Amino acid sequence: MSQDLYQAVILEELQHPQNKRELSDAAVSVHETNSSCGDDVTVFLKFDATGERVSEVGWQGSGCAISQAAMSLLSEKITGMLVSEIGSLGQADLESMLGLQQPIAYGRVKCLLIGLQAVKKALNINLI
Amino acid sequence: MFDVAKIKADFPILSQTVQGKRLVYLDNAATSQKPRAVIEAITHYYETSNANVHRGVHSLSDASTHAWEESRAQIAQFFCADPAELILVRNSTEALNGIAYGWADHNLTAGDIIITSVMEHHADIVPWQQVVERTGAQLAFVGVDAAGRLQTTELYNLLEKHGEKVKLIALTYISNALGTQIPLTEIVTKLHALYPAATTRPRIAIDGAQAAPHIPLDFHKLDIDFFAFSGHKMLGPMGVGGLIVRKKLLETNEMQPWLFGGGMIAEVHTAGTKFNEDIAERFTPGTPDVASAVGLAAACRYLQNLGMQNVLEHDQQLVQYTIAQLSQIPQVKVIGPISPISAQVARQQQEDESGETPQQLPVSDRVGSVSFIYDGVHAHDVAQVLDSEGVAVRSGHHCTMPLHETFGWQASVRVSFQVYNTTEDVDQLILALKKVAQVFGK
Ligand SMILES: Cc1ncc(COP(=O)(O)O)c(C=O)c1O
Numbered sequence: 349m350s351q352d353l354y355q356a357v358i359l360e361e362l363q364h365p366q367n368k369r370e371l372s373d374a375a376v377s378v379h380e381t382n383s384s385c386g387d388d389v390t391v392f393l394k395f396d397a398t399g400e401r402v403s404e405v406g407w408q409g410s411g412c413a414i415s416q417a418a419m420s421l422l423s424e425k426i427t428g429m430l431v432s433e434i435g436s437l438g439q440a441d442l443e444s445m446l447g448l449q450q451p452i453a454y455g456r457v458k459c460l461l462i463g464l465q466a467v468k469k470a471l472n473i474n475l476i
Numbered sequence: 477m478f479d480v481a482k483i484k485a486d487f488p489i490l491s492q493t494v495q496g497k498r499l500v501y502l503d504n505a506a507t508s509q510k511p512r513a514v515i516e517a518i519t520h521y522y523e524t525s526n527a528n529v530h531r532g533v534h535s536l537s538d539a540s541t542h543a544w545e546e547s548r549a550q551i552a553q554f555f556c557a558d559p560a561e562l563i564l565v566r567n568s569t570e571a572l573n574g575i576a577y578g579w580a581d582h583n584l585t586a587g588d589i590i591i592t593s594v595m596e597h598h599a600d601i602v603p604w605q606q607v608v609e610r611t612g613a614q615l616a617f618v619g620v621d622a623a624g625r626l627q628t629t630e631l632y633n634l635l636e637k638h639g640e641k642v643k644l645i646a647l648t649y650i651s652n653a654l655g656t657q658i659p660l661t662e663i664v665t666k667l668h669a670l671y672p673a674a675t676t677r678p679r680i681a682i683d684g685a686q687a688a689p690h691i692p693l694d695f696h697k698l699d700i701d702f703f704a705f706s707g708h709k710m711l712g713p714m715g716v717g718g719l720i721v722r723k724k725l726l727e728t729n730e731m732q733p734w735l736f737g738g739g740m741i742a743e744v745h746t747a748g749t750k751f752n753e754d755i756a757e758r759f760t761p762g763t764p765d766v767a768s769a770v771g772l773a774a775a776c777r778y779l780q781n782l783g784m785q786n787v788l789e790h791d792q793q794l795v796q797y798t799i800a801q802l803s804q805i806p807q808v809k810v811i812g813p814i815s816p817i818s819a820q821v822a823r824q825q826q827e828d829e830s831g832e833t834p835q836q837l838p839v840s841d842r843v844g845s846v847s848f849i850y851d852g853v854h855a856h857d858v859a860q861v862l863d864s865e866g867v868a869v870r871s872g873h874h875c876t877m878p879l880h881e882t883f884g885w886q887a888s889v890r891v892s893f894q895v896y897n898t899t900e901d902v903d904q905l906i907l908a909l910k911k912v913a914q915v916f917g918k
Contacts, residue, residue, distance in 0.1 A: 353860055353864075354857070354860075354861070354915045354916075359915070359916070359917075362916075383873075383877070384872055384873075385854070385855065385856050385871070385872050385873070385886070385887050386872075386873065386880070386885075386886035386887045387854075387886075410886070411854060411886070412854035412855075412856040412857050412887075413853075413854060413856075413857045413916075414856070414857075453860075455856075456856065456860070459856060
């Protein structure tokens with residue numbers, strides 16, 4: 349798996365992370381950490397007038413290449429998406445976004461998912 | 477003699493390839509691999525002697541009981557302890573919890589103090605935090621200096637300040653994150669000076685998880701109260717480890733059983749129970765893992781045949797070689813004590829002066845592992861690239877979050893050794909590290 353884990357996609361995201369900025373007027377923000385490796389991300393979300401669609405995403409964070417690249421790609425992917433659609437995103441979606449041919453190693457699952465977890469937490473908060 | 481090629485051939489798992497490359501296993505502080513002698517001892521037990529112990533009068537039960545008692549004796553002897561002082565448990569974590577439930581809960585009250593350090597594995601912190609919640613005692617942490625050495629003066633100041641209120645000192649002999657070996661003999665001597673009366677002297681519990689695999693140990697000479705270890709880190713199987721307890725604490729019931737049921741009793745009546753007089757049995761509730769004990773005894777024999785002094789010297793060569801090699805990579809910062817380098821220099825000087833190789837390698841206060849931070853690349857990413865070159869190392873906080881927080885490290889990479897590792901293994905690691913620079917352009 350690791351042979352080709354660090355593909356062009358991941359390295360590109362690392363060098364040019366998308367939407368990596370704080371949104372001071374965000375409707376909601378959530379900070380998530382992965383204690384096994386010290387990864388951390390904070391996600392900022394804004395919604396359209398209906399409140400059902402994510403209109404803008406920002407994030408800040410530091411950590412391993414997988415966590416940061418996945419967050420970067422995810423931020424772009426969910427911009428403009430319906431909250432209900434985001435709810436159904438999972439590990440396999442992130443793996444394919446990163447261009448992985450095989451499922452990621454157990455030890456890296458948390459790194460892969462940390463951004464999505466932060467987003468989902470943020471949405472739950474918003475939905476309540 | 478210490479013939480690493482021959483030793484390596486004893487470990488079936490090491491002959492495999494990973495990602496098409498020769499497997500270089502350098503994650504031994506997490507768990508070691510097992511020699512054929514251990515694997516076969518376990519199989520042999522199940523094929524010839526399996527039955528419950530101490531319960532039956534039939535021949536198989538007798539054979540199994542023999543295997544159990546002989547294994548316990550062998551394991552105890554490895555640590556120069558009395559078999560009655562050895563409580564077999566699952567691992568170091570369970571051993572340390574055993575001290576908490578079996579000793580601390582009965583001997584600590586509000587206002588008492590437990591001292592530990594920021595360098596401890598979580599297994600030597602969380603049980604004490606729980607004791608604090610149950611008893612109202614307090615937990616004090618001793619720090620480490622910039623090189624990752626225990627601040628012993630801080631420890632001694634705490635002892636002087638709090639005197640008899642300090643009831644327990646819980647420290648790791650060798651840090652699993654930095655390889656630091658603490659000056660245990662000096663600490664015990666100081667304890668005797670500060671507390672001349674044994675009755676008021678704080679008990680000292682040593683987390684020996686990383687010491688047992690690498691250094692010669694003599695429980696009685698160490699003059700400590702508790703010693704915890706894991707079999708799986710010292711070539712034995714997973715699922716068995718030990719807590720060695722000073723006999724006096726067992727005889728006086730200062731240390732009490734913390735698990736109850738069959739085996740550990742003398743008599744059970746509806747009105748109440750009398751525990752087993754036999755100390756070892758009192759601490760063996762239920763059916764023990766005999767096969768794992770047999771496997772661990774085989775591991776002890778294997779290590780004893782190599783000689784623990786030789787094992788330590790082999791480790792020191794690898795530690796010093798690794799630090800020297802890593803120090804040449806500009807992006808790499810070795811963390812923890814680097815005195816092994818000065819030990820190596822000392823040896824070189826001795827050699828230059830006398831023209832001969834000194835008999836014994838100077839032993840440093842860094843044992844078993846070398847950890848580092850790679851500038852600009854997360855430890856997990858380093859480890860993942862190393863894996864693609866067949867090199868297995870550990871990345872993360874190694875269950876030492878307080879230590880990582882103290883230094884502000886997000887995570888680190890740890891290279892840890894066993895008897896089968898060679899300088900060629902380290903060379904493959906160093907070569908693989910070059911790939912990190914290629915992949916990440918750093
Ligand atoms: C210093 C130290 N203490 C305790 C432990 C816990 O050992 P186990 O997981 O076998 O209970 C470890 C293992 O990682 C260790 O290195």
